Amino acid sequence: MTLPIPRITRRSAFGGLAALAGTLARSTVGGTSTVPYSLATFSADVTIPIGHPCMGGGIEPAREIVDPLLARGVVLIGADRPIVIVSVDWCEIRNDAFDRWRSALAEAAGTEPARVLVSSVHQHDAPVADLEAERLLEASGADASVCDPEFHEHAVVRVAGALREGLGSARPVSHVGMGSARVDGVASNRRYLLPDGTPSFGRTSATRDEYAREQPEGTIDPMLRTISFWDGDRPLAALHSYAVHPMSYYGSGGVSGDFVGLARSRRQEDDPEVFQMYLSGCSGNxxxxxxxxxxxENRLVLADRIYRAMVTSWDSTRREPIGDIGFRSVPLVLEPRDGAGFTMADLDDRLRNGPRGFDRCLAAMGLSWRGRCDQGRPIDVPVVDLGPALVVLFPGESYVEFQLLAQRLRPDRFVMALGYGECATGYVPTARAVAERDTNLGDWCWVAPGAEEVLSGVLAVGLEARG
Ligand SMILES: [Zn+2]
Known part of the structure; x- marks a missing residue:
C-alpha cells in the first residue's frame, strides 16, 4: 500500500506549519562544506534493574539480564549548534521522560533539546519510560508501575555523562557514506488476507500459525540502510536502520537487546574502530x-540475517563530501484519541478501577499524553540534512507506509527514517488501517483517526527541497 503524496497548501490540515517550518529551516547550499565538522560518539549502559517493569507493565518484569541494554549515539559538531542522534535499547520513551532525555543530552552537548534525536529501538523486554504516568499511578494509589523514576534519572545522567566524555575525543568529519542492502527473511507486515479475503492483523512478532506465515510479506521496506561518517578514508561511525519490530521472543523477563542488539554487537566486534549504531525504522505494523x-534458536537466525545485511550495506557504501549540514524541526499536532475508553472520564476511571495492573498503566499513559496535549505541546519532527542524505525522526509506532512516503517525497536523496521518537502516541496508523479496524489499535494507540493526513503534511514540509 502506498500513501498519496501530500500537496503543501496554505489551507491544509497542518495549516500554518509550512510557514513556521520556513522560519526554522536554515538555508544551506549544496556541495562541499566550508565548515569544519567533527563527530563524537558515546555509549552507556541503560539496563534496568531486576524487578523493573517491562513494556510499561504489560508483561513480566525483569527477571534476568540476558544481555545489557545500551544507549549509543553520535554528536555532530560544527553544524550551527551540535546535533545529537541517540538510539536507546528501550521499548519507548514518552512525554516528560522524552523531554528529560532531550534536555539532559542537549545540555551535555551544548545544544538545544530540539536538536537531540532520541529513538528507542523498541525491544519489549525493556522499559517504557513515562514519568507523569508513574506519578499518576502513585497519586491514585493504583497498585501498578510503568517505570522507576529514580532509575530513569540515573540512566539519563549516565548517558549524558558518556556524551560529555565523548566530546573530548571528537574527530574531524569530511565525508558522509551511504549504503543499503536488502534484508532477506526478517520483516513482514502484520496484515495478511484470510482465505475469504478479509484482512487479519494478527501476524505478531512470533507467529506459529502456518497459514499466516505462508502469506506474502505485505507492505514492508526490505532495505537496511547505513549512513556513515568519515575522516577522509577512515570510517568513524556507522548508523544502520531497518524497519521491523525487533523481537524474536519476549515476555518472560529476560532483558535483552534481542536480535538487532546481537547483530550490532557482532558487527562492532568486526572492527572496534568503527562505532556501530542500530536504529529501528517506522515499524508499527x-x-x-x-x-x-x-x-x-531463531533469535540467532534473525540476528545473523541483520548482521549480514549490515555487512553488505557497508560494502555498498559510497562516500561523498559532507555538505553544509542543515536542520529543521516541524511541529506535529496529533489530536488525542477520544472515543469510548479514551475520554478523560474513562481513562480516569480505568486508572483507579482497571481490573489488571496493566489496564491502570495504560490509562496512566493515556492521561499523561492527554495532559501534554492540553498544554498545547506539539511533537517535534526533526530532519537532519547531511547534503546527500536526510535523516528524519518519526513519532511512536509510525506505520511503515510513512517511511516509504518519506523516501518518495525525496527520491533525489538517501532518506533514512527513524521510528520511535516521541512515543506518547503509541501506534500512528494509516487511514486504511483505521478503516479496516486494525486490531492492534485496541489499546496502544492514543491518537485520533486522521493522523495520516496530518503526519503526511508535516513530512512534506520537513523534507521539502532546501532553500
Ligand atoms: Zn510495538
Whole structure:
C-alpha cells in the first residue's frame, strides 16, 4: 500500500506549519562544506534493574539480564549548534521522560533539546519510560508501575555523562557514506488476507500459525540502510536502520537487546574502530512474524540475517563530501484519541478501577499524553540534512507506509527514517488501517483517526527541497 503524496497548501490540515517550518529551516547550499565538522560518539549502559517493569507493565518484569541494554549515539559538531542522534535499547520513551532525555543530552552537548534525536529501538523486554504516568499511578494509589523514576534519572545522567566524555575525543568529519542492502527473511507486515479475503492483523512478532506465515510479506521496506561518517578514508561511525519490530521472543523477563542488539554487537566486534549504531525504522505494523516462530534458536537466525545485511550495506557504501549540514524541526499536532475508553472520564476511571495492573498503566499513559496535549505541546519532527542524505525522526509506532512516503517525497536523496521518537502516541496508523479496524489499535494507540493526513503534511514540509 502506498500513501498519496501530500500537496503543501496554505489551507491544509497542518495549516500554518509550512510557514513556521520556513522560519526554522536554515538555508544551506549544496556541495562541499566550508565548515569544519567533527563527530563524537558515546555509549552507556541503560539496563534496568531486576524487578523493573517491562513494556510499561504489560508483561513480566525483569527477571534476568540476558544481555545489557545500551544507549549509543553520535554528536555532530560544527553544524550551527551540535546535533545529537541517540538510539536507546528501550521499548519507548514518552512525554516528560522524552523531554528529560532531550534536555539532559542537549545540555551535555551544548545544544538545544530540539536538536537531540532520541529513538528507542523498541525491544519489549525493556522499559517504557513515562514519568507523569508513574506519578499518576502513585497519586491514585493504583497498585501498578510503568517505570522507576529514580532509575530513569540515573540512566539519563549516565548517558549524558558518556556524551560529555565523548566530546573530548571528537574527530574531524569530511565525508558522509551511504549504503543499503536488502534484508532477506526478517520483516513482514502484520496484515495478511484470510482465505475469504478479509484482512487479519494478527501476524505478531512470533507467529506459529502456518497459514499466516505462508502469506506474502505485505507492505514492508526490505532495505537496511547505513549512513556513515568519515575522516577522509577512515570510517568513524556507522548508523544502520531497518524497519521491523525487533523481537524474536519476549515476555518472560529476560532483558535483552534481542536480535538487532546481537547483530550490532557482532558487527562492532568486526572492527572496534568503527562505532556501530542500530536504529529501528517506522515499524508499527511490521514484525518478524512470517519468519519467526518464537523459538529461542531463531533469535540467532534473525540476528545473523541483520548482521549480514549490515555487512553488505557497508560494502555498498559510497562516500561523498559532507555538505553544509542543515536542520529543521516541524511541529506535529496529533489530536488525542477520544472515543469510548479514551475520554478523560474513562481513562480516569480505568486508572483507579482497571481490573489488571496493566489496564491502570495504560490509562496512566493515556492521561499523561492527554495532559501534554492540553498544554498545547506539539511533537517535534526533526530532519537532519547531511547534503546527500536526510535523516528524519518519526513519532511512536509510525506505520511503515510513512517511511516509504518519506523516501518518495525525496527520491533525489538517501532518506533514512527513524521510528520511535516521541512515543506518547503509541501506534500512528494509516487511514486504511483505521478503516479496516486494525486490531492492534485496541489499546496502544492514543491518537485520533486522521493522523495520516496530518503526519503526511508535516513530512512534506520537513523534507521539502532546501532553500
Ligand atoms: Zn510495538
Amino acid at each position: 511490521v514484525t518478524a512474524g512470517k519468519y519467526n516462530d518464537g523459538s529461542p
